[in-house]
Amino acid sequence: MEFTDLLFAVEGGVATITINRPKALNALNSAVMGEINAAITQCKKDDAIRAVIITGAGEKSFVAGADISQMATLRPQQAMAFMEFGIETFRMIETLPKPVIAAVNGFALGGGTELAMSCDFRFASENARFGQPEILIGLIPGWGGTQRLARLIGMGRAKELIMGGDQVNAQRAYEIGLVNKVFPLDQLLPEAKKFAAKLANLPGFALKMAKDAINFGYDLSLDNAMRLETECCSQCFSTDDQKEGMKAFLEKRKPVFKGC
Ligand code: CO8
Numbered sequence: 001m002e003f004t005d006l007l008f009a010v011e012g013g014v015a016t017i018t019i020n021r022p023k024a025l026n027a028l029n030s031a032v033m034g035e036i037n038a039a040i041t042q043c044k045k046d047d048a049i050r051a052v053i054i055t056g057a058g059e060k061s062f063v064a065g066a067d068i069s070q071m072a073t074l075r076p077q078q079a080m081a082f083m084e085f086g087i088e089t090f091r092m093i094e095t096l097p098k099p100v101i102a103a104v105n106g107f108a109l110g111g112g113t114e115l116a117m118s119c120d121f122r123f124a125s126e127n128a129r130f131g132q133p134e135i136l137i138g139l140i141p142g143w144g145g146t147q148r149l150a151r152l153i154g155m156g157r158a159k160e161l162i163m164g165g166d167q168v169n170a171q172r173a174y175e176i177g178l179v180n181k182v183f184p185l186d187q188l189l190p191e192a193k194k195f196a197a198k199l200a201n202l203p204g205f206a207l208k209m210a211k212d213a214i215n216f217g218y219d220l221s222l223d224n225a226m227r228l229e230t231e232c233c234s235q236c237f238s239t240d241d242q243k244e245g246m247k248a249f250l251e252k253r254k255p256v257f258k259g260c
Helices: 030-045 076-094 111-118 133-137 145-153 155-164 170-175 185-200 204-217 222-236 240-250
Strands: 006-011 014-019 051-056 061-063 100-104 107-109 121-125 129-131 167-169 181-183
Touching (some): 014 030, 061 100, 111 129, 111 145, 121 170, 133 155
Parallel strands (some): 051 100, 107 129
Antiparallel strands (some): 006 014
16 A cells, blocks of 8 residues: 555564654644554455554654644634544544554654554653643644543543643653553564564454453443453354364463464
8 A cells, every 4th residue: 555644564464554744743634644544444454464553753753643733724614524534543443353552652642642542552662752732722632532541541630631731751651551561762663563463473353352342341331341241252262263272272282373
């Protein structure tokens, strides 16, 4: 696939999507959002892709937010259309039937934090900074930030970031559960790739079921969520990988998973 503002590479079952507008600190305009949407669609369609990494070009920024120069003159209906497309695209990432890692290499502000939160895992470089500074430009988050941030770090801390507009560094983001791991910048992508390669070789259907049970069970009652877990877990028994995993355990050997 040909992209203008993204780099898209697939190696060893892992797709790496690099947002590539470093002069604008990888800010997301509608063209970039369209390309992210297309790249995620490709990741969904291609069975050879079993894990995805999303990162930003350069050493300074993952994504510095939605493109303010594009947003400045939007009328409410245009703003709503831009928001709805972003919501749809980030939801595609969140519900992609494959694991997605955000490798956050610097600023992840506004739409950058929102993009990272739509991924399953957030790995951050030591120079990463997170925040929802929309309030400082007379807005609130519009790509899911009010909801995903509160779910990830709790209402009180989410309100502090969203209503106060403060940023947090990588270490603080780790402490409040916003990121999974922190690495020196030069180790970030290698570590993300190592983890993605590990995921790419795990039973793919079971990974999808785990993701579905967590994502779709989260807002259900405990009883209904347990029911969903039962369904997701029982479906794993229809796969070759489940048979192979258990057989290999009993035969005291390493399993060879096929991803089905
Ligand atoms: N949009 C457009 N351009 C940007 C953005 C952005 N979000 N962020 C940085 N840039 C551009 C700058 O304008 C500058 O361009 P130029 O060189 O042409 O002047 C270039 O990137 C470099 O930026 P700085 O010179 O400002 O670099 P600094 O190191 O001094 O500062 C910061 C870096 C702190 C990241 C600073 O650039 C900044 O504060 N950026 C804006 C961060 C922000 O407010 N993000 C939130 C945006 S709103 C949002 O994401 C809402 C999402 C939901 C939207 C719904 C849509 C309708």
